[in-house]
Amino acid sequence: MDTFARFEQAIRDALLDTTLITADLIDLVAPKATGVQADLALPCFRAAKIRGSNPAQFAQTLANALKFSHESLVLKATALGAYVNFSLNPITFAQSVLHDISQGKAGYGRSNRGQQQAVVVDYSSPNIAKRMRVDHVRSTMIGQAIVNIYRSLGYQVIRMNHWGDYDPQLGISLAAMQHFQHRNGNGESMLASLEQQAQQYQADDQVHDLAQAWASKLASGDPQAISLLQQLVDLSLNANQANYRRLGVAFDVQHCESFYAREAQVVIKEALHYQIAQLDSHVAIVKDLLDEQGKALPTLLLNRSDGSTLYITRDIAAIKYREALYQPSKIIYVVKQAQELHFRQAFTISKTLGYTKADLAHVACGMILGPEGRANPHPRFSTTIYLEPLLDEACARAKTLLKQKAIEAKTAFTSEWLNEVAEQVGVGAVIYHNLQHDPAHDVVVDWDRMLAFDGNSAAYIQYMHARCCSILRDFGRLPQNYNGRELTHPAEQALLKELARLPQVIVDAADRYAPSVVADWLYATAKAFAIFYDACPVLKAETLALRAARGQLVAATAQALRNGLGLLSIAAPERM
Ligand code: ARG
Numbered sequence: 422m423d424t425f426a427r428f429e430q431a432i433r434d435a436l437l438d439t440t441l442i443t444a445d446l447i448d449l450v451a452p453k454a455t456g457v458q459a460d461l462a463l464p465c466f467r468a469a470k471i472r473g474s475n476p477a478q479f480a481q482t483l484a485n486a487l488k489f490s491h492e493s494l495v496l497k498a499t500a501l502g503a504y505v506n507f508s509l510n511p512i513t514f515a516q517s518v519l520h521d522i523s524q525g526k527a528g529y530g531r532s533n534r535g536q537q538q539a540v541v542v543d544y545s546s547p548n549i550a551k552r553m554r555v556d557h558v559r560s561t562m563i564g565q566a567i568v569n570i571y572r573s574l575g576y577q578v579i580r581m582n583h584w585g586d587y588d589p590q591l592g593i594s595l596a597a598m599q600h601f602q603h604r605n606g607n608g609e610s611m612l613a614s615l616e617q618q619a620q621q622y623q624a625d626d627q628v629h630d631l632a633q634a635w636a637s638k639l640a641s642g643d644p645q646a647i648s649l650l651q652q653l654v655d656l657s658l659n660a661n662q663a664n665y666r667r668l669g670v671a672f673d674v675q676h677c678e679s680f681y682a683r684e685a686q687v688v689i690k691e692a693l694h695y696q697i698a699q700l701d702s703h704v705a706i707v708k709d710l711l712d713e714q715g716k717a718l719p720t721l722l723l724n725r726s727d728g729s730t731l732y733i734t735r736d737i738a739a740i741k742y743r744e745a746l747y748q749p750s751k752i753i754y755v756v757k758q759a760q761e762l763h764f765r766q767a768f769t770i771s772k773t774l775g776y777t778k779a780d781l782a783h784v785a786c787g788m789i790l791g792p793e794g795r796a797n798p799h800p801r802f803s804t805t806i807y808l809e810p811l812l813d814e815a816c817a818r819a820k821t822l823l824k825q826k827a828i829e830a831k832t833a834f835t836s837e838w839l840n841e842v843a844e845q846v847g848v849g850a851v852i853y854h855n856l857q858h859d860p861a862h863d864v865v866v867d868w869d870r871m872l873a874f875d876g877n878s879a880a881y882i883q884y885m886h887a888r889c890c891s892i893l894r895d896f897g898r899l900p901q902n903y904n905g906r907e908l909t910h911p912a913e914q915a916l917l918k919e920l921a922r923l924p925q926v927i928v929d930a931a932d933r934y935a936p937s938v939v940a941d942w943l944y945a946t947a948k949a950f951a952i953f954y955d956a957c958p959v960l961k962a963e964t965l966a967l968r969a970a971r972g973q974l975v976a977a978t979a980q981a982l983r984n985g986l987g988l989l990s991i992a993a994p995e996r997m
Contacts, residue, residue, distance in 0.1 A: 423924040424517040425922070427494055428460070428461070428514075429461065435489060439487060441479075448464065450462055450464060457506055460508050460509045465479045469503070477500070481500040484499055489510075493513065494513050494514060495508070495509070496509060514921075519917075523973070523976070523977065525980075527987075529924075530573065530924050532575060532927075533575035534575060534928065538749075538750040539747045540579070540753065543583050543752065543753070543755065544563070544568070544755040548588060549584055549657040550591070550597075551657075552616065553808050556788060558789060558806065558855075559789055563856060565669065565990050566988060566989045567931075569990060573988060579743075580673045581743075582674070584654070584677040586677040592634070595639065595653065596622055600618055609664065609807070611660060612660040654677060667812055667848055668852065668990060681735040686730065687741075688737045692723060697710070702726060705722065710769055712769045718766055732763070733767050736764075740752065740767070740776050743777070744779065752780075753934065754784065755784045760785075761785055765783075784934045806866065815850050815851045816847030816848065819880070820843035822880075823846065842996070846883060849992060853878060854867075854870070854878070856936040857877065858937055859935060859937055860935065881947055882986065885951060886979055886986070889979035892975050895960055900965075900972065906970075907971075910953075910956065910957055912955075913974060916952075917974070923942065930988075939989060942985060943989075947982065957971060959975055
């Protein structure tokens with residue numbers, strides 16, 4: 422149980438001890454009245470009504486009957502109108518928070534709420550033979566953060582990359598692949614050349630016939646075509662691998678859609694058998710389907726007239742497969758907004774056919790737009806933003822800024838340090854910029870905001886963490902015999918309150934599928950630290966006891982910031 426949960430528990434226990442109120446009537450809320458210095462409030466309307474007394478009177482009687490010891494996390498209870506307000510005991514609160522963090526260390530904030538439950542996260546999921554587009558970039562970062570968040574709650578998370586290999590232009594890509602077959606190179610640039618070649622072929626009628634030929638060879642299982650496709654898949658996987666590594670992204674399972682093609686045929690048979698679909702000239706058609714909210718869904722097809730499966734059928738087959746293998750309690754899809762209807766249809770059909778008991782969630786992602794926004798995209802990115810140049814540019818800019826800062830502060834630095842930290846700050850900037858708003862928001866690349874050392878950015882949070890580390894370095898060995906009696910300054914208490922929130926923040930972020938909840942917490946905590954550091958000298962504190970206590974607070978802040986950054990896959994350099 423975290424400190425806030427223990428505070429609530431202490432209030433509940435004390436309330437029950439009065440015997441004036443029963444458990445079902447204890448509904449603690451955030452204090453509503455402005456100017457009230459309290460941390461939780463109990464509205465007394467219901468309890469008073471049952472007792473036939475007036476709420477204000479009842480609140481007063483209740484407050485008078487409550488008792489808290491010196492060791493309690495509750496300092497006092499005061500009646501105000503129809504409410505009893507409770508405030509935290511600053512001394513025991515500080516002790517408890519610092520204890521939680523120093524015991525929890527890298528695990529502070531984690532819990533085992535998800536024990537024995539599997540969660541599948543389907544994210545990134547680009548298409549073969551192409552560089553990752555904006556929507557995949559965003560899905561990759563949001564998806565990875567959701568993975569980290571669910572893992573920290575003790576869920577067994579299966580990270581799945583659902584590669585698209587059903588491009589209608591696949592024949593052209595195969596022809597281009599044949600052209601490049603004996604070239605060396607694995608990276609994104611190789612993929613870019615392949616894409617360019619495919620584009621040139623598009624305009625070439627002769628090659629069109631060749632592409633057609635490849636497509637039908639592939640359909641008939643021709644070994645040469647299959648081997649070429651495999652090379653194409655390998656090239657695509659390899660090309661993205663470097664990007665994934667930079668972003669701290671890794672998968673447990675990477676299947677192409679074609680992996681589900683056979684099971685998709687079973688889906689079609691069963692849909693027909695259970696009369697969810699009707700056959701009309703060899704095509705299985707699903708009509709008059711209602712989604713979970715009872716809303717009518719548009720008619721959809723499960724196959725083409727040549728018998729081949731469709732995107733939706735393969736997704737339904739994938740749900741069936743995931744259920745059979747993992748019995749997940751949730752399957753989370755982090756995919757662009759435009760596929761909202763696709764998932765609603767796939768989920769409804771899967772549930773109707775009884776394929777899964779899991780909660781099925783589509784986390785709809787917005788786009789990343791060039792620095793000028795959608796209407797006027799940045800020439801460098803033309804209409805598309807690719808991942809590698811985006812990360813490279815962020816890191817180059819971070820490098821310039823870090824160097825400038827170090828020179829201004831007259832601190833000596835090595836080029837190893839500069840390169841390493843520039844990568845951490847640059848990549849961190851891109852990730853944070855993508856996660857700091859709700860997933861559905863579009864994101865405009867804004868370099869100044871992304872790398873602002875004094876605004877709502879990863880760099881600012883990383884910088885505050887590095888400041889904590891620098892103070893701790895100056896401390897040398899941190900005195901451990903601190904009794905927590907000192908940290909009563911409002912700036913200290915405000916920082917402690919932020920630190921104490923992390924466990925609940927992680928739960929909220931998971932429930933809302935919103936890494937932005939963690940990002941908001943990080944920013945609030947970094948700001949609270951900056952205010953504390955301005956107001957309260959640490960190394961030069963007035964007394965030794967205070968110095969020790971503040972040292973512990975700084976260590977706890979560093980640990981909590983590190984844990985929060987880790988949840989977003991953002992590095993926490995120790996020197997900046
Ligand atoms: N490859 C698809 C696309 O680029 C996204 C796949 C998302 N995942 C899924 N299970 N449908 O649009």
